Amino acid sequence: MKQHPYSGDESLWLDFQSGSELALTQLMDQYIEPMTYYGRKLSRNDDLIQDCIQETFIEIWQYRQSLKALQEIRPYLLTCLRRKIGKAIKKDNHISLEENPPTLTFELDFSIEDRLVKNEEETQRLQELNRHINSLSKRRKEIIYLKFYQNLSNEEIAQIMGVRYQTATNLLHEAISSLRELIPSKSILSLLYTWGYLFAH
Template identity: 25%
Template sequence: MDSYRSYGDAELVDLLKSGDEAAFSQIYKRHWHPLYHHAIKMVKDEDEATDVVQEVFTALWSKSEHIKLNSSLSYYLHSCVRNYVLNLFNREKIRTNYLDNLQHTLNKGSSFTDETLMRKELSTIIEYQISLLPEKMRKVFELSRNSHLSHKEISMELAISEETVKKQIYNALKILRLKLTSLFSVVLTLFFYLFFHF
């Protein structure tokens, strides 16, 4: 392990592409702090910056065999952090715009009588959050929600136990509730009733 300290980034990347965990560990140790400081300058929050860097390294490992560097590893990783943060900012902009529109509707004294419109707006945001679920969990959830398959049918379709199906659906709903709470706060209960009425 100590021998990896003497390797340059290019050598470590070559080893990483072959699934070398020690190479990944050395890259992590070498670049974590610079990336963290880069992230915190952008997001101004320690926990958020930590999450950003962790996501970047998770992606680096999961996609290691497909990495193609046109510049230094440091530049590549800093670009990944910047792009991830920009995506966060875009999501925040979407959230803010949605809440502004919702507040405007409430200020006008409108009630939620136009259920079709509300479903359409809500559906767009929920579908986006569903797309962010882990692949296996998302597949189970969509088979239950979109294809209306029973736990047993999903179990047979994906060759997993019914208990796993139940757990994946439970976890998916838990994740979605947590994420959507920050988006909809007070109106969350009503929206879940309208959209997730199993």
């Protein structure tokens, strides 16, 4: 496993803002993969996703000294990527950005067929959960992904999705409540965290 000199986001970001190429390298090593995973949930165009990720790093490096201090880097990068993909899709579709601010829908379904779970009963429950997650609206599906796969706080999710904190909290509550109605289980949260863990490993 590759060793990184920075153990925390705050010191990594401070050195990045100071112009450390080592810090930039670590940022890219740590976050290109989660950015790619998230980008693929917003677009099926891999070239567009990689271009947007590259442009994100170029821009934050170029304007690093004017960026605000950060304690958590990942939510900030996912927010930047989401906006950039939205703009790129609008541009590709020849839609005016001034008249139509970039909006995105969560495009892809989830599959757990290639994820091994030893317990047969748990496998069946996870397959059922996965099926019901895929039946949710795209916004609810996205917030489940951000909460249980990316393991983000409600505040960070609100930042990424471009909504108010209370809106994100309500949307998450609605998504979980919908799943609880479909899967009568007192351990729905535990099941969701297991589902998220499978996709992260």
